[in-house]
Amino acid sequence: xHLSDPTFPPLLTGYAVKAPMQPFDEARxxxxxxxxxxxxxxxxxxxxxxxxxxxxxxxxxxxxALQMLPLVQVALxxxxxxxxxxxxxxxxxxxxxxxxxxxxxxxxxxxxxxxGADQIPDWLVVGFDLTLxxxxxxxxxxxxxxxxxxxxEGVGDVTRTEIIEAFGSHLMxxxxxxxxxxxxxxxxxxxGRMEGYNTVVPIATPTGTVTGRIVGLDDTVSLIVAxxxxxxQLLPLSDHLAATLADGRP
Numbered sequence: 049x050h051l052s053d054p055t056f057p058p059l060l061t062g063y064a065v066k067a068p069m070q071p072f073d074e075a076r077x078x079x080x081x082x083x084x085x086x087x088x089x090x091x092x093x094x095x096x097x098x099x100x101x102x103x104x105x106x107x108x109x110x111x112x113a114l115q116m117l118p119l120v121q122v123a124l125x126x127x128x129x130x131x132x133x134x135x136x137x138x139x140x141x142x143x144x145x146x147x148x149x150x151x152x153x154x155x156x157x158x159x160x161x162x163x164g165a166d167q168i169p170d171w172l173v174v175g176f177d178l179t180l181x182x183x184x185x186x187x188x189x190x191x192x193x194x195x196x197x198x199x200x201e202g203v204g205d206v207t208r209t210e211i212i213e214a215f216g217s218h219l220m221x222x223x224x225x226x227x228x229x230x231x232x233x234x235x236x237x238x239x240g241r242m243e244g245y246n247t248v249v250p251i252a253t254p255t256g257t258v259t260g261r262i263v264g265l266d267d268t269v270s271l272i273v274a275x276x277x278x279x280x281q282l283l284p285l286s287d288h289l290a291a292t293l294a295d296g297r298p
Contacts, residue, residue, distance in 0.1 A: 051095055054213035057220045060089050060102075067094035072175035075101040076159045079171045086171075091212050096183040098211040101157075101175030102219065111165050111268040113172050114285050115231050117158045118238045118265060120174045121146070123222045124156070125241050127214035132203040141243045142251055142262070142271055143288045146178065148203070151196030154178035158289065165286075176215070180208065231267055239264050248276050254287050 056062050063084070065074050071090040078084040086105040092098075102120070106113040124146065125138045132138070132148070139147040144155045154177050161170040181199045198206065225233055239245055244262040251258050251273060258281060260273040271283040 051207055051209045054091065054209045054216065056089060056213070056216040059220060060087050060216050062216075063088060063090045064093050065090060067092055067097075070177070071099050072101040072157045072159070072173060072177070075103050075173045075175065079103045079173060080161075089216060090175075092208075095208055096179070096181045098154075098178040098180060098208045099176070100212050100215060101173055104172045104174070106169055106172050108168065109166050110160060110163055110169050111286070112231075113160060113169055114158070114269040114289075115226070115234075115267070116172055116174050117143075117156060117285065118269065119222050119226055119234055120158075120176065120219065121156055122234060122237045122241070123218040124176050124215055126218040126222075126237075127211060128203075130214055130218075131206045131210055132198075136201055136203055139241050139243045140238070142283070143285055146176065147243060148196070148198060148201040150194075151201060152194050153196055153198050153201065160289075178211065180206070235265060251283065253283055258283070 053064065054062065065071055069092065071092050075084060075088070075090040084090070084103050086103060088103045089100060091100040104116060121140050125140070128138045136148050141147055141152070144157065145152050146154045146156065156174065156176045159173045161172070163169045179197045181197050222234065242262050243249060244251060246261060248259060248261050251260060251262070251271070258273060258275060260275040260281070263272040263274050263280070265271060266282070269285040271285070273281045273283060275281055
């Protein structure tokens with residue numbers, strides 16, 4: 049299938065990679081050696097997947113910079129919401145999964161340059177990878193019942209180009225709002241799409257699973273969970289990213 053290349057807002061610069069190269073891996077590699085910088089967006093020509101990664105150069109400390117993961121999740125959900133039929137529910141599952149109608153269609157990823165929690169990182173890479181059709185699945189398709197594709201969930205013929213292009217526009221809108229108004233204005237948009245908001249669910253942690261109802265995020269991107277057995281627990285995003293925060297690799 050031949051598709052036109054996506055177009056991006058003026059402040060974004062797009063760079064295409066051919067499958068099977070992964071935009072997130074390539075963006076992380078190139079920014080670490082100084083060949084990509086702020087507002088460079090790497091995307092894949094793979095027509096069975098929609099994959100892209102944005103390079104950012106934060107001016108806030110590492111823990112606040114992690115807010116870029118929920119920001120990218122909201123930008124992606126808004127992009128999909130503008131493209132898919134209204135009956136297709138787009139949600140997030142902590143910490144990385146993207147769901148359509150309750151099935152996992154993809155994930156988001158984040159990598160950050162090595163620095164302390166109270167230091168400003170040199171760079172940050174945030175990306176997403178969505179499976180559009182069966183041919184975009186990995187080497188073992190269908191072995192996990194919760195995994196699905198955009199096509200199987202009834203989104204029709206929405207293309208890689210449409211998703212990446214819409215993502216770029218929504219990303220810039222949310223980055224501008226975040227810069228002007230901070231994380232608080234983004235929070236309700238993220239929370240309303242989170243699986244487990246106002247519903248008790250199992251929630252993954254690096255050491256196991258807790259059961260509870262998701263209440264929100266704090267400014268350091270720690271998930272606030274009202275536990276099913278009583279009490280509240282904070283689940284820091286940084287706990288899921290220990291290797292990334294240690295050496296800049298996921």
